[in-house]
Amino acid sequence: xxxxxxxxxxxxxxxxxxxxADMVRGKDIExxxxxxxxxxxxxSFAVEKTVRSAVANLINSDSGSGIHPEDLYLKSIFIxxxxxxxxxxAGAMGRASIIRKRTSHISVVVAAKNEKKETAK
Numbered sequence: 001x002x003x004x005x006x007x008x009x010x011x012x013x014x015x016x017x018x019x020x021a022d023m024v025r026g027k028d029i030e031x032x033x034x035x036x037x038x039x040x041x042x043x044s045f046a047v048e049k050t051v052r053s054a055v056a057n058l059i060n061s062d063s064g065s066g067i068h069p070e071d072l073y074l075k076s077i078f079i080x081x082x083x084x085x086x087x088x089x090a091g092a093m094g095r096a097s098i099i100r101k102r103t104s105h106i107s108v109v110v111a112a113k114n115e116k117k118e119t120a121k
Contacts (some may be wrong), residue, residue, distance in 0.1 A: 002075055002111035004057030008052045009011065013102040014081045017043040021077045021106075029055055029072040029110060047077070047106060054108045067112060075111040079104055 010017065020043040024032035029051070055069055069089035082103030091097035 001012045001058065001063055003054050003061060003113055004058055004107065004109045004110055005050050005054035007046060007053075007103040007106040009082050010106055011101070012043055012046065012104060014079045016041070017079045017104050020044050020047050021079055022072045024051075024074060025077050027074055029069050029074065031119075032074055039090060047108075050106045050108045051068050051077075052069070054110045058110055070088065072111050073113055075109040077108045079105070081105075090098075 020036070020039065020041050023039070024047070027035070031089065032051060033048060036044045039073050045070065051074065055072060057066075058072065059067060059069070082105050085101040087099040087101060088096040089099055
């Protein structure tokens with residue numbers, strides 16, 4: 001049993017969010033949420049919100065009604081680049097220099113721990 005949540009167009013570069021995602025990949029939900037909540041990187045807020053959404057999606061689904069959040073783990077988390085907004089700023093000698101405002105898409109999949117043991121066999 002697993003559930004997925006996606007946050008799209010998060011206004012931060014994928015590289016910075018991947019640093020936070022690497023800290024929690026494969027961990028239990030409780031440990032991952034503690035790491036994200038007490039980490040002081042800006043990306044932690046967006047990743048934590050997406051993880052909480054994935055947990056809520058699983059618990060509120062028909063097949064996940066008897067599952068507790070303690071019985072879940074982060075099956076996968078990956079960060080993709082979103083569209084880049086391009087803005088221009090006045091440069092030297094009448095030129096225009098480009099400013100790239102990058103965005104990202106965060107995808108999180110959570111699953112029950114008993115599935116983790118079954119796939120290992």
